[in-house]
Amino acid sequence: MNTALKPKHQRLVLLGLALVALIGAALLAASALRNQASYFYVPSDMAADPPAAGQAVRLGGMVETGSLKTRADGVTVDFVVGDGKARVPVVFTGIVPALFVEGSGVVAEGSMRADGTFLATELLAKHDENYMPRELEDMTAEQKRRAVAETQ
Amino acid sequence: MIAEFGLAALWMAAALAGLQMLAGFASLRGEDEEALGTLVGRSRLSVLRAVKAALSRGDGDDILAALVRPAAVLQALLCALSFAALLLLFIRTDLSVALVAQNSHSAKPFIFKLAGTWGNHEGSMLLWVTVMALAGGLIGLLERRLPERTMLATLAAQAFVGLGFYAFLLISSNPFERLPEPAAEGMGLNPLLQDMGLAFHPPTLYFGYVGLSIAFSFAVGALLTRQVTPDFAKVMRPWVLGAWIFLTLGITAGSYWAYYELGWGGWWFWDPVENASLMPWLAATALLHSASVLASRDALRAWTVMLGVVAFSMSMIGTFLVRSGILTSVHAFAVDPERGTFILALLALYIGGALLLFAVRAGTISEGERFSVMSREGALVVNNVALSAILGIVLLGTLYPLLTEAFGVRVSVGPPYFNPVGAIFFLPMLAVLCVGPLLRWRRDSFERIRKPVVAVAVVALAVLAGVYFAAGIALLPLLGMTMAAAVAVASVMPLRGRSLRRLPLPVWGMVIAHFGMAVGLFGMAADSAFSREKLVAAQVGETVEDGPWRVTLVAVEPVAGPNWTALEATLHASYQGGAPHVVHPQARSFWTPPQETSEAALLTRWNGQLYTVIGGEAEGGRWQLRLWWKPFVTWIWYGGILIGFGGLLALIGRLAGDLRRRSAQAQIALRKGPAA
Numbered sequence: 001m002n003t004a005l006k007p008k009h010q011r012l013v014l015l016g017l018a019l020v021a022l023i024g025a026a027l028l029a030a031s032a033l034r035n036q037a038s039y040f041y042v043p044s045d046m047a048a049d050p051p052a053a054g055q056a057v058r059l060g061g062m063v064e065t066g067s068l069k070t071r072a073d074g075v076t077v078d079f080v081v082g083d084g085k086a087r088v089p090v091v092f093t094g095i096v097p098a099l100f101v102e103g104s105g106v107v108a109e110g111s112m113r114a115d116g117t118f119l120a121t122e123l124l125a126k127h128d129e130n131y132m133p134r135e136l137e138d139m140t141a142e143q144k145r146r147a148v149a150e151t152q
Numbered sequence: 153m154i155a156e157f158g159l160a161a162l163w164m165a166a167a168l169a170g171l172q173m174l175a176g177f178a179s180l181r182g183e184d185e186e187a188l189g190t191l192v193g194r195s196r197l198s199v200l201r202a203v204k205a206a207l208s209r210g211d212g213d214d215i216l217a218a219l220v221r222p223a224a225v226l227q228a229l230l231c232a233l234s235f236a237a238l239l240l241l242f243i244r245t246d247l248s249v250a251l252v253a254q255n256s257h258s259a260k261p262f263i264f265k266l267a268g269t270w271g272n273h274e275g276s277m278l279l280w281v282t283v284m285a286l287a288g289g290l291i292g293l294l295e296r297r298l299p300e301r302t303m304l305a306t307l308a309a310q311a312f313v314g315l316g317f318y319a320f321l322l323i324s325s326n327p328f329e330r331l332p333e334p335a336a337e338g339m340g341l342n343p344l345l346q347d348m349g350l351a352f353h354p355p356t357l358y359f360g361y362v363g364l365s366i367a368f369s370f371a372v373g374a375l376l377t378r379q380v381t382p383d384f385a386k387v388m389r390p391w392v393l394g395a396w397i398f399l400t401l402g403i404t405a406g407s408y409w410a411y412y413e414l415g416w417g418g419w420w421f422w423d424p425v426e427n428a429s430l431m432p433w434l435a436a437t438a439l440l441h442s443a444s445v446l447a448s449r450d451a452l453r454a455w456t457v458m459l460g461v462v463a464f465s466m467s468m469i470g471t472f473l474v475r476s477g478i479l480t481s482v483h484a485f486a487v488d489p490e491r492g493t494f495i496l497a498l499l500a501l502y503i504g505g506a507l508l509l510f511a512v513r514a515g516t517i518s519e520g521e522r523f524s525v526m527s528r529e530g531a532l533v534v535n536n537v538a539l540s541a542i543l544g545i546v547l548l549g550t551l552y553p554l555l556t557e558a559f560g561v562r563v564s565v566g567p568p569y570f571n572p573v574g575a576i577f578f579l580p581m582l583a584v585l586c587v588g589p590l591l592r593w594r595r596d597s598f599e600r601i602r603k604p605v606v607a608v609a610v611v612a613l614a615v616l617a618g619v620y621f622a623a624g625i626a627l628l629p630l631l632g633m634t635m636a637a638a639v640a641v642a643s644v645m646p647l648r649g650r651s652l653r654r655l656p657l658p659v660w661g662m663v664i665a666h667f668g669m670a671v672g673l674f675g676m677a678a679d680s681a682f683s684r685e686k687l688v689a690a691q692v693g694e695t696v697e698d699g700p701w702r703v704t705l706v707a708v709e710p711v712a713g714p715n716w717t718a719l720e721a722t723l724h725a726s727y728q729g730g731a732p733h734v735v736h737p738q739a740r741s742f743w744t745p746p747q748e749t750s751e752a753a754l755l756t757r758w759n760g761q762l763y764t765v766i767g768g769e770a771e772g773g774r775w776q777l778r779l780w781w782k783p784f785v786t787w788i789w790y791g792g793i794l795i796g797f798g799g800l801l802a803l804i805g806r807l808a809g810d811l812r813r814r815s816a817q818a819q820i821a822l823r824k825g826p827a828a
Contacts, residue, residue: 010524018537021577025541028573029548036569037552040562058564074689074770094687095767095776098739098748109564122416 038109046112047086053114059088060107068102081106081118092120155249158237159328162278165230165285166318169311172223172288176308179217179301220304221292224311228289235269235282238327242269248334251275251327257338259715260346267351268341273475273491274327276354280471281317283362287391288314291366297387297810299379306373313365313464316498324494343716343742343749347413353405357429360399361471364432364464366391367439371460372506375513380453385446388460390806392443396436397799403429404792415750415765417780419679419788422570427550428470431543435463438539441532449593451520451529454510455536461510465503466543472499473550524595531588538581545573575628582635582673585666586642604645612638625681632677640670657805665798672791678760678784686779689770699781700728701762708766708775716742718751721766721775725755737766761785 038056051057059081067080076093079102090108100106100123108120241249242265245258255272256265269275288310295303321327370388374380406429411419420426439459446456472495523529549565556563586608590601598605615637619630643666646659684699695704706722718740724732735753742749755762760783767776 011522013525014530014533018533021537021541022544025544025577026548028576029545032569032573033549033552033565037556037563037565038568040564056566056568070770072771074772074774075687075767075776095750095765095778098741 040107043081043083043086043088046088046118051112054111056109056111058107058109059090059118059120060105061088063100063102063104063106065102081108088118089116090118090120092123094123097123154237154240154244154246155328155330158234158241159326161230161234161237162318162322162328165227165234165281166315166322168223168227168230169285169314169318172220172227172311173308173315175216175219175223176304176311179214179220179304217300217304220307224285224292224307225289227311227314228285228292231282231285235278238275238278239266239269241328242266242275245338247336247338248330250329250331253331253335253338255339255341257340257715260338260341261714263348263351264341264346270354270358271341274321274325276358277317277321277325277475278327279355279358280362281314281321283358284310284314284317284365287363287366288369291391295387298383299377302373302377302379302384304373305376306369309369309372309376310365313368313502316501320491320494320498324491340715340742343740343747346715346742347409353402353409356398356405357402360395360397360402360436361429361432361467363391363395363398364436364467366395367436367460368464368502368506371457372509374457375509378513378516380446380457380517382447382450385443385456389440389443389447390803390810392436392439392460392463393799393803393806396433396440397796397803399429399433399436400792400796400799403433404789404796407792408789411785412752412754412763413749415752417683417685417752417763417765417778417782419785422549422566424473424550425470427546428466428473431470431546431550432463432466434539434543434546435459435466438536438543439463441535441539445529445532446520449521449523449529451523452533452536453520454514454517457517458510458514459536461503461506462543465499465506466547468495468499468502469547472496521594523593526591526598527595528588528591528593531584531591534584535581535588538577538584541577542574542581545577546570549573571628575631579631579635582639582669585669586638589643589646589662589666604642604648608638608642608645611641623681629677629681632673633681636670636674636677639673640667643667643670657808658802661798661800661802661805663798664801665795668791668794668796668798670791671787671794672789675784675787675789675791679782679788682783683785684781686777688777689774690777691772691774696777696779698762698779699783701779701781702726702729703762703764703777703779704732705775705777711738713740716740719766721764721777723753723764723777725762725764727757727762735762735764737764739766739768756786759783 036056038058039051040058040060041051043059043061046059061081061083064080064082064087067078069078070076071078075095076091077096078089078091080087080089082088090110092108092110107124108118109122109124110118110120113119238251241252242256243262245252245256245260245265247253247258251272251274252268255275256268260268270279288307291303291310292307298306367388370384370391374384403426406426407419410421410426411417439456439462442452442456442459445452472492475491475495549569552565553563587601587605590604592600612634616630616634619625619633625633643663646663647655686696686698688696690696690705692705692707695702697703702725704724706724708719708721711718711720718738720736720738723735723737725735726732733755735755737753738751740749740751741747750765750767753764755764760781763780763782765778767778770776
């Protein structure tokens with residue numbers, strides 16, 4: 001079908017296709033990244049500028065002491081994540097990580113619901129004493145203490 | 153003593169690598185000057201050229217050249233001894249060595265003591281340089297088909313890269329460091345890593361990852377000596393193939409390990425560490441295909457060299473991501489900015505240097521043979537472009553969180569980005585995969601392959617329509633299943649009309665690897681379309697239904713292992729009312745270091761797996777149970793194994809061909825000998 005084309009042109013066709021594909025990939029990736037990346041929020045960000053309902057985001061903060069409740073089905077938990085300035089109610093259905101306890105740090109993946117609660121699809125708790133979700137590392141010791149103190 | 157011996161061996165290996173590099177580059181320069189006098193006087197900006205210029209005073213070039221191969225072999229031996237010393241220290245749990253004290257424990261089962269050797273930063277980096285040295289040693293010992301100066305340049309490049317990692321080990325991550333006082337007891341190994349999967353997954357992956365350094369060194373050697381020929385591709389191909397097989401199996405094993413060990417029921421998370429292993433695989437896959445064009449048709453010269461550089465660059469970028477601690481994951485052993493900076497500097501030096509060399513020399517690589525768009529080469533170019541695009545997409549998605557963090561914005565990038573954007577290039581690539589192997593080299597016409605192509609298209613459309621109306625699943629799994637069916641049929645088409653007994657092994661390898669792609673893709677699509685999850689809090693004696701399964705919680709009891717205690721559930725699971733199978737998922741608590749893990753229990757059938765997890769206790773004496781019925785999920789890994797097996801067949805075929813050629817040449821030489 002392409003036999004009419006000179007070899008040199010055939011080469012150009014391939015080169016052109018390759019360029020178009022690679023530039024297309026870059027543009028596609030750039031626009032998809034802007035829309036699909038899930039942003040990290042702390043509760044005070046949530047209060048100031050909440051994400052659209054249903055948009056995938058991550059919420060990081062301290063699990064307020066006394067807020068953790070298990071529902072009657074035995075697998076759904078409600079708790080409140082706070083950072084000392086704002087509080088966000090969270091609901092999660094699943095098996096919580098072993099080190100997920102009140103007063104410790106957590107990063108919840110999920111999205112806000114229209115009623116203002118955060119529907120978590122996954123919880124990343126402090127794995128062990130050496131591991132802290134990266135997003136919480138920046139909270140200074142003072143902030144953490146305050147966050148814990150205020151939520152007690 | 154053992155630690156001191158290991159360290160001494162490592163220092164000597166590093167010194168030999170230095171010698172290998174200097175001798176290799178210096179002897180190259182002498183030849184370069186004779187053969188390429190026209191270039192003398194031209195300014196050379198490349199880093200490598202500068203290194204060589206500094207060595208120009210050496211006058212015993214032949215002696216230097218004769219040193220390169222023995223240095224490579226000896227370096228490999230010393231490095232292997234050093235690694236053996238570390239293995240021995242871990243086996244004996246020598247707690248006077250800091251690394252052992254930090255990562256092992258006397259009460260750990262033997263196999264995990266062994267695996268602990270590479271289950272930490274320093275040990276894994278020692279494994280890295282050992283594999284690099286072994287690869288260089290093997291080339292030095294065996295490879296004699298290329299012009300000698302290209303070989304010397306290649307070995308020098310291998311030593312050049314190796315030196316950076318030696319420096320990294322010896323300066324910032326010495327695995328043999330002693331403690332001032334021997335520790336009373338070790339701190340143990342991360343329990344997630346105490347698993348049979350770990351014993352084999354990292355070494356396998358490393359052989360692949362680091363084995364690609366050979367492609368890098370061959371590319372640099374070929375660029376330096378301008379020997380980008382079909383022979384270069386033929387020599388490089390089996391080495392790349394070997395590394396690629398390890399990489400394929402390593403990724404497959406890693407995916408299965410994450411699947412059953414992490415207890416989330418997922419088999420690929422687009423975690424940066426997983427991406428770090430996928431990116432070199434994509435580049436190496438592209439390289440294998442373009443090398444076959446260069447070997448058979450003497451086309452795509454510059455492109456193939458470029459891919460050789462890119463493939464190992466991806467391995468190094470992956471190492472940087474994993475080892476620098478800028479990521480948090482099971483794989484990030486240590487968060488240490490000094491190490492991160494060190495690896496970043498190595499990255500800049502090697503990748504930057506190689507790309508610079510490529511930029512300087514690419515123009516002098518003459519254009520290869522031409523071919524028509526409608527040809528085997530044309531299809532392979534599409535394959536290469538698509539793989540490169542996917543590679544770029546994965547790389548961007550992996551680095552994006554780091555980029556935005558520089559501007560103070562924290563994001564994570566996951567499946568909603570990678571799956572659809574990757575599929576835009578992956579699915580068309582599969583369509584071309586259906587056609588490519590049927591085409592002839594150089595030029596072909598669609599008329600000739602019309603029949604098989606129409607057959608494949610009919611199968612694809614039938615599956616598309618059938619699955620759409622019968623199951624009504626989401627778009628991506630639907631397209632995945634369609635393409636899986638098309639590729640499965642198309643992959644065996646090259647066998648049509650050929651004598652199966654006389655078919656060369658590499659062709660079998662291609663057919664099986666492509667068929668493996670179809671099998672794996674079907675598993676992925678089926679898992680994402682038909683998985684059934686059930687999450688309940690159940691009383692002992694209660695029965696839960698999940699898809700075709702009825703699962704009864706029979707008991708929950710405490711059990712103890714060598715370094716853990718656990719709550720173990722006894723479940724009776726029956727498939728479509730058949731006889732019950734017994735499974736025991738556990739929630740384990742380790743005490744060295746203290747950590748909890750969930751040990752999922754799996755029931756495997758030919759058509760899928762039942763995945764069971766026990767969680768915590770809920771109110772009213774109930775237990776949290778999580779069940780997944782995952783139809784055909786195991787086909788994902790069967791596919792991976794088939795792909796690796798296809799590669800193995802191709803490798804055996806190539807090596808056997810080389811051996812035959814060699815013995816034929818030896819016979820010719822023998823016959824000529826007496827006559828002369």
